[in-house]
Amino acid sequence: MEDVLQRAAEIVDAVRxxxxxxxxxxxxxxxxxxxxxxxTPAVALKDAWSLQSEGFRRAVDDAVDRVERAHRAQLPVASATEYGRGASVRQEYRPVERAGLYVPGGKAAYASSVIMNAVPAQVAGVESIVVACPPDRRTGLPPAPVMAACYRLGITEVIAVGGAQAIAAMAFGLTGPNGDGVRAVDIITGPGNAYVAAAKSLVQQTVGIDSVAGPTEVMIIADDTADPVFVAADLLSQAEHSEDAASVLVTDSASLATAVAEEVEAQTRNARNRDRARRALAGPQSFIAIVDGLDDAVGFCARYGPEHLEIMTRDAESIAARVRNAGAIFIGPWSPVSLGDYAAGSNHVLPTGGSSRHSAALSVMTFLRPTQIIAYELAGLRAAAPTVVALAAAEGLWAHGDAVTTRLS
Structure with a gap:
């Protein structure tokens, strides 16, 4: 990781x-x-949308609608606290002016990442958005599904740049001929590879970031009521992301563990991304753990803090209520992680590497800043003055108290 961080630092510094x-x-x-x-030319974005199949366009429309509805429910309500006549503190929420959204390339064309990053920003009221995505070597443009999703969401500023250099470009801005530059952003969100994550960590003194994401992961807590076919399918779906993806089953049923292991092998043989999935499933990050009971499973989950947690047990809701650390919780056999990746309405940009202990999913709040507005009149200041003067004197900051008493004299 030190080599990655050093290389990313070189790239970030060069772009700066x-x-x-x-x-x-x-x-x-x-x-x-x-x-x-x-x-990316505006005509390329429009063509990318118009050339997609009707089924794809309907799917994007539906996903956008679902994600928008769920994220509108996250919008906070402004509030005010009154301390008597002429004394109040208001809490309001104001969006950042400009956001940079990173959409990964490489193994897939992530139209869903455009939706998951852009919709919360738009719902929050962000006025200016730039999307960065690595170019397709054949066209020099981002993948067509990514461009199509940008067009559908009204995003006109899309740059065909990937990696640490894209993060630095959005953080510091670029000057370019005939409008081909990039204006610096206030916050950068979106997942990427190790170099992208390292670059985000390096620029977070200049801009805000959502998180420093690591490899994707799923943990499934299951008992003997779980269907091994479903469990195996979900472990496999996570493993096809990348070779370092983590697929973990925690169960108190030895028979389920055996059945799932056999089913994973069978399903992997027919998987289109089987080579990638096999490497992920064979890595030390993927395993089946047999525990004495579901209490132990919940305890293990608390220490692990998975990005995605699926619960397939008799009373899944009660187990979920006891979970303290998880990026997103999927309850029951009909709530697979892949549903959350695309169409549940939840956000799929989630904390990884145990960071769910202190961090949460990308949301409307990622793009909002709580702002405190203090409005006191003379009567309110007079009532609070003894407290200010006493505390200022105790701290030896006499001018603080004088700033109040001067107004009252």
Whole structure:
């Protein structure tokens, strides 16, 4: 990881000092092309949408609607606390002005990542959004499904840049000819590979970030009522993400553990991404743990803090109520993680690597800042003055007290 961080730091520093030229150099080095323009033409976004199948467009429309409805429910309500006549503190929520959304490339074309990042930002009221996504080597543009999703959401600023250089470009901004530059953002969200995660950690003194994401993971807590076919399918669906994905089953049933292991092997033989999935399932991060009881499973989950947690037990709701640390909880046999990836309405950008102990899913609140507004009149200040003066004197900050008493004299 130190090598990744060092390399990412070199890239970030080069983009900070050399700007667009550095981004083009890294695009040529890592993506095999040196584009004339970083910004995707508006006509390419429109064509990407119009050339998609009717089924894809309907699916995007439905996913956007579901995610938007769930995230509108997250909008906080402004409140005010009164301390008597002429004394109040109001709490209001204001969006960041500009957001940079990173959409990964590589093994898939993540239209869903556009939706999961952009919809909460738009619901929060963010006025300016730029999407960065690695280019397809054949076209020099982001993958067509990504461009199509951007068009559907009204995002017109899409740059064909990936990796640590994309994070740095959004954090520091780029100047470019004929509007091909990038204005610096206030916050960067979205998952990516190890270099993207490292770059986000390096720029978070300059911009806000959602999290430093690691490899994806699922934990399934199951008892002898669980269907091994379902459990195996969900472990496999997570494993096909990448070779370092973690697929974990925790159960108090030895017979279920055996059945799931056999079913995973059978399903993997027919999986289209079986080579990638096999490596993920064979890695030390993926395993089946047999525990003495579900109490132990809940305790293990608390220490692990999984990104995704599925519960397939007799009384799944009661088990879920006891879970303290999980990015998202999927209850029962009809709530697979893949539903949450696309169409449940929840957000699929979740804390990984145990960070669910202190962090949460990407949400409307990611793009909002609570702002306290203090409004006191003379009567209110007079009532609070003794407290201010006493505490200021105790701390030896006499001018603090004088700032109040001067007004009252």
């Amino acid at each position: 000092t050399r700007g667009r030229d550095a981004v083009l150099d890294y695009s040529e080095q890592f993506d095999g092309l040196r584009p004339e323009w970083l910004r």
